[in-house]
Amino acid sequence: MSDTERLEALREHFAEILNVHDELTEQLDSADERRKELRTEADRLERENEALKTSSLYIATVEELSEGEAIVKQHGNNQEVLTEIPPNMQEELTAGDRVAVNDSFGIQTILDGETDARAQAMEVDESPDVTYGDIGGIDEQIREVREAVEEPLINPEKFREAGIDPPSGVLLYGPPGTGKTMLAKAVANETDATFIKMAGSELVRKFIGEGSRLVRDLFELATEREPAIIFIDEIDAIAAKRTDSKTSGDAEVQRTMMQLLSEMDGFEARGEVRIIAATNRFDMLDRAILRPGRFDRLIEVPEPDFDGREQILRIHTRGMNLADDVDFTELADETEGKSGAEMASVATEAGMFAIREERTEVRMSDFEAAIEKLEEDSAGEPITSPGYVDYAY
Ligand SMILES: Nc1ncnc2c1ncn2[C@@H]1O[C@H](COP(=O)(O)OP(=O)(O)OP(=O)(O)O)[C@@H](O)[C@H]1O
Structure with missing residues (x-):
């Protein structure tokens, strides 16, 4: 090999080394980038871990x-x-x-x-007095709830013989004040079961840090008191879809939901305990809670229609001294869009108008005045009905 050739070979070799160097520098840069990302992730996890540690008392x-x-x-x-x-x-x-x-x-x-969380967070009613006859306008929903909750409690052998598992949990969804709580209480009454209610919104607002424990307590209490109906109101507060925010509040809510899911998954062995949940915000629910073996029976409880409003009004005026001129058909007509709870308050308000005028008989004009008052009271409110809560996540 001549000197020139050797020099050429060396040059080529040098160029190759430069190339390799460039490649390695690039790789180093991207490794550096990755390291930074991992550090940020580690910091985030550490913070989350800290938050979890500090909130689990x-x-x-x-x-x-x-x-x-x-x-x-x-x-x-x-x-x-x-x-x-x-x-x-x-x-x-x-x-x-x-x-x-x-x-x-x-x-x-x-x-x-004074603040025993368990006592405060749960409403326990050994024998609620609501009956199916007290609930108006949702006969089909009553039938479905009876089939899904009452039958398995009263005739578990029917399900065994047929070789099917009864629905684990029933989810009632629909606007506020349509009778969801009443339905759950009526089933408990009919089956002589203890009614145990827990409000999801309170769990996340009032009992911060105790949510998952209270959920565990809830199921434990139900097992102690079986037959029992667990009623979880406003379940959307603990079972909302995940959001991007990483606050410890969210982690706490997440834990409460996880506890609920695990209680439901281990539910078969629990015997005579049935779970009913309710929500006004079906759209917000995390689909995980609707999987088979969890809330696998969905029942929509809608706002009452014309006949429903009439029935509800008849129910709530049963004990009232009504004048002959009270026309339920007309009143149902005038209350389009009103919920069951609003119909109940029309009845009470009408009675108040009569009392204010020192009468014991309640007239059509009292009902008209009550409806007007209800319209006025709700005129200044947002489109959502009273009691509707827009959770801030
Ligand atoms: N279908 C109905 N028949 C008779 N009364 C009703 C009906 N729906 C509501 N009411 C009246 O309204 C009150 C509130 O109803 P309930 O608590 O069952 O509603 P809900 O659907 O559970 O509401 P929320 O979603 O706000 O918890 C009842 O105590 C009852 O007086």
Whole structure:
């Protein structure tokens, strides 16, 4: 090889090395970029983790006290643990107190005895007095609920023999004040079941940090009191579609929903407990809760039609002393678009008008005045009906 050739070969080799160098620099840059992305992701996860850690406080009751230590029993799983009493609580803490503890059972705060979350968050009615006869205009919905909830409670063998699983949960959806809660109470009444209600919106607003625990308590209580009907009102508050926001509030709501799903998935063994949920915001629901084995029976409860309004008014005026001129057909005509709850308040208001005039007989004119008042009262409100809540996520 001549010198010139050698030089040429070296040049080529050098050019190749330059190429490789460029490629490596490029790879390094993109690795650097990826590293930055991962760091950001790690930071985000760390923050989320921190938020999860700080918000998961559990509720426990102080069972016994001794020299600087307390035996606390965690609600829900009834686990008993001996824990040190923080110095600032040595004086205050007494047996029977409700406390918030962290993952390692360190007592964080003494909770106000008045605010027993379980008692506050759940409305328990051993024997509700609403009957199907008290509900007007939704006969088809009553039939469906009876079939899906009442039958499996009263005649479980029918389902066994036929080899089918009864619906796990029933979701009632429709505008506010149309009788969804009444329906759930009536089923409980008819089946002699305990009615246990929990409002989704309260779980996320009032009982922050306790949502998933309360959901667990809810199912536990229902099992203790079976036969029982669990009624979760405004389920959209805990089972809304995921949003992009990553606030810890959302994580908490998510956990509450996960707890609900896992309770429902482990539901078969629970025996005589049925779940009914209600929502005014079907569009907002996370589809995960509608899967088979969860809320797999959907029943729409619409605003009452003409006949429905007449029936509801008749129901709510049953005990009233009505004048002969009261014309239900006309009143149903004049109340187009009104919900069952509004029809109920027309009846009450009409009675109030009569009382104000020191009469005991309620006349057509009282009903007309009541409808007018209702129109006036709702004139200043947004298009949504009273009681409608637009959740801020
Ligand atoms: N179909 C109906 N028949 C008779 N009364 C009704 C009917 N719907 C509503 N009402 C009256 O309105 C009140 C409220 O109804 P209910 O609580 O059942 O409505 P809801 O659909 O659960 O409303 P929300 O979605 O606001 O919780 C009832 O206590 C009852 O007086």
